[in-house]
Amino acid sequence: MKASPLAVAGVVLASTAHAQVVQFDIEKRHDAPSLCKRDATIDGTLSNQKVQGGYFINVEVGTPGQNITLQLDTGSSDVWVPASTAAICTQTSQRNPGCTFGSFNSDDSSTFQVVGENLFDITYVDGSSSKGDYIEDTFRINGINIQNLTMGLGLDTSIANGLVGVGYINDEASLGTTRQTYPNLPVVLQQQKLINTVAFSLWLNDLDASTGSILFGGIDTEKYHGDLTRINIISPDGGKTFTEFAVNLYQVQASSPSGTDTLSTSQQTLTAVLDSGTTLTYLPQDMAEQAWNEVGASFSDELGIAVVPCSVGNINGHFAFTFAGADGPTINVTLSELVLDLFSGGPPPQFSSGPNKGQSICEFGIQNTTDAPYLLGDTFLRSAFVTYDLVNNEIGIAPTNFNSTQTNVVAFASSGAPIPSSTSAPNQSNTGHSSSTQSGMSAASGFHDGDDDNAASLTGAFSGPGMIVVGLTICYTLLGSAVFGVGWL
The missing domain is CATH 2.40.70.10 (Acid Proteases)
Structure with missing residues (x-):
């Protein structure tokens, strides 16, 4: 959430999955993604936007998949994406370059469905916010398909890039509207037996490194x-x-x-x-x-x-x-x-x-x-x-x-x-x-x-x-x- 939409370019994904082991790779390069295997884990490389701030991961949302770059966040618990119709994406200017990290067009996805109309609502301490619907759709990280993942769709947002929140479900934004939780990304990975337990390891590397990694299910x-x-x-x-x-x-x-x-x-x-x-x-x-x-x-x-x-x-x-x-x-x-x-x-x-x-x-x-x-x-x-x-x-x-x-x-x-x-x-x-x-x-x-x-x-x-x-x-x-x-x- 601390990254400027001026920065990300050429982030490429790679992933692995093998008998409850999956590796996610994300890095700044233009060649084709390479695949490798790990046992009972999911390992992903994260691009470091050190000036604008934050670590980012490329995903695909919907069917066919729409490419969106999201910030990895251990301090929140929802996956959410900006809607392509949001004003921040369409009304660009010198100070607002738009949703350069990508946005989601629900009309272009055959698997899209709304599960909580007007129930996605996050307001941050500085007054920035993202509001819209809770949706379900296909979510794909480095070739790993998750069907019907619950996400937020930012229809009215002052934030130009979405997030991959990997925190506790008791911190989901849905508690502010529906008073209920739902299986978020780390929980779903375990439910689908891609990892053995709800856990992950974070290695960000040094300030000058362009990439770091997140490893789900292991060390x-x-x-x-x-x-x-x-x-x-x-x-x-x-x-x-x-x-x-x-x-x-x-x-x-x-x-x-x-x-x-x-x-x-x-x-x-x-x-x-x-x-x-x-x-x-x-x-x-x-x-x-x-x-x-x-x-x-x-x-x-x-x-x-x-x-x-x-x-x-x-x-x-x-x-x-x-x-x-x-x-x-x-x-x-x-x-x-x-x-x-x-x-x-x-x-x-x-x-x-x-x-x-x-x-x-x-x-x-x-x-x-x-x-x-x-x-x-x-x-x-x-x-x-x-x-x-x-x-x-x-x-x-x-x-x-x-x-x-x-x-x-x-x-x-x-x-x-x-x-x-x-x-x-x-x-x-x-x-x-x-x-x-x-x-x-x-x-x-x-x-x-x-x-x-x-x-x-x-x-x-x-x-x-x-x-x-x-x-x-x-x-x-x-x-x-x-x-x-x-x-x-």
């Missing part, structure tokens, strides 16, 4: 380092109802050659949602500001985000995220993964004043928010291999193996089986977090020159081409949660 032991550690998913009501992939974020530390600082927060409980549909990482206001101070970033009033000199991405340092208690797994996110270009094409904008005058401006991958739940988006997830187990309500997590060319897929043994090759984190805590007891920030000098005025001056005006594109990118980056039904995007 790939070549895509991570060390141990795959299981941590609990947190229920919002403390019971057995699960709606989002929320986990306890126990501690965040900033480490540079000069030392390590523990970031503190006034929040009593620090719960974070692992969400591939969010481009950036959003931490509590006080914690985010400490992260900015570490790297010399500052909030830009002009852009409405924290910005940083692009050169910071070359500094040796990282932020360490620890989960579910002091003995839980830790994921290190380097600065090279946290400094993002503001737009593609042409030279970047530059600071026009202050100590960074003349330096290129980049977006910082850790932003601030005042409301829980807090979000660990793509700027975090690229550094982790994450398995989402929707049956046992657990997350498996390990440091990613960037740019791995090897594969060793291990399927879940059965429905409800534990995540393969994993161990449970000891002494887990679902609440609470570590707080800093340091009065100073010793690591900060290793990230930047230590001039406290440096960060504050970053809010000055800047110059350079592409500001319209910058504004569009920021708009997509800041799309938030649904008011009802869908989780974070």
Whole structure:
């Protein structure tokens, strides 16, 4: 949901299916798709639109199939597509290029049927929305046919691209209208015996990689380092109802050659949602500001985000995220993964004043928010291999193996089986977090020159081409949660 419709081109699909094993491949290339096989899993390669944000997968909807590119989103639960008759698709302009990711014409599908007229309704926290019908039609990913999949059809939408939501059914938008759930894509894959259990693994690869992958029904032991550690998913009501992939974020530390600082927060409980549909990482206001101070970033009033000199991405340092208690797994996110270009094409904008005058401006991958739940988006997830187990309500997590060319897929043994090759984190805590007891920030000098005025001056005006594109990118980056039904995007 954070991607601009300016970006996707030449995304090609490949898939595999074999005795409850299916592999999905999606990548930017123009040659014919190749097919390969995996046992009891579905593995798909995702195209990385790193500037506009998000990871995308090509699908076909209807009979005959209509090609549409959809954003993969672990933070929502519905598949939905924009209707070809929606105003955002037909009324194009310089600022609205239309539905360049594709749209769906129901009149051209012989298998189309409406199952919930005017019952698809999602409104996001920034006011963007998509409304229309619930439909059933053929849904095809890389040659894998799913008959009569329930989807949303966006007839009146302010969002130009649809989504593939793979979250819990208890977060479906239908709960806001029909008060009922339906089998969504991950559930249907298990019902059709393409995978053994409702689970998938996500490997986004590094910031500069054009592709990542999603593996339904299994793990790939070549895509991570060390141990795959299981941590609990947190229920919002403390019971057995699960709606989002929320986990306890126990501690965040900033480490540079000069030392390590523990970031503190006034929040009593620090719960974070692992969400591939969010481009950036959003931490509590006080914690985010400490992260900015570490790297010399500052909030830009002009852009409405924290910005940083692009050169910071070359500094040796990282932020360490620890989960579910002091003995839980830790994921290190380097600065090279946290400094993002503001737009593609042409030279970047530059600071026009202050100590960074003349330096290129980049977006910082850790932003601030005042409301829980807090979000660990793509700027975090690229550094982790994450398995989402929707049956046992657990997350498996390990440091990613960037740019791995090897594969060793291990399927879940059965429905409800534990995540393969994993161990449970000891002494887990679902609440609470570590707080800093340091009065100073010793690591900060290793990230930047230590001039406290440096960060504050970053809010000055800047110059350079592409500001319209910058504004569009920021708009997509800041799309938030649904008011009802869908989780974070």
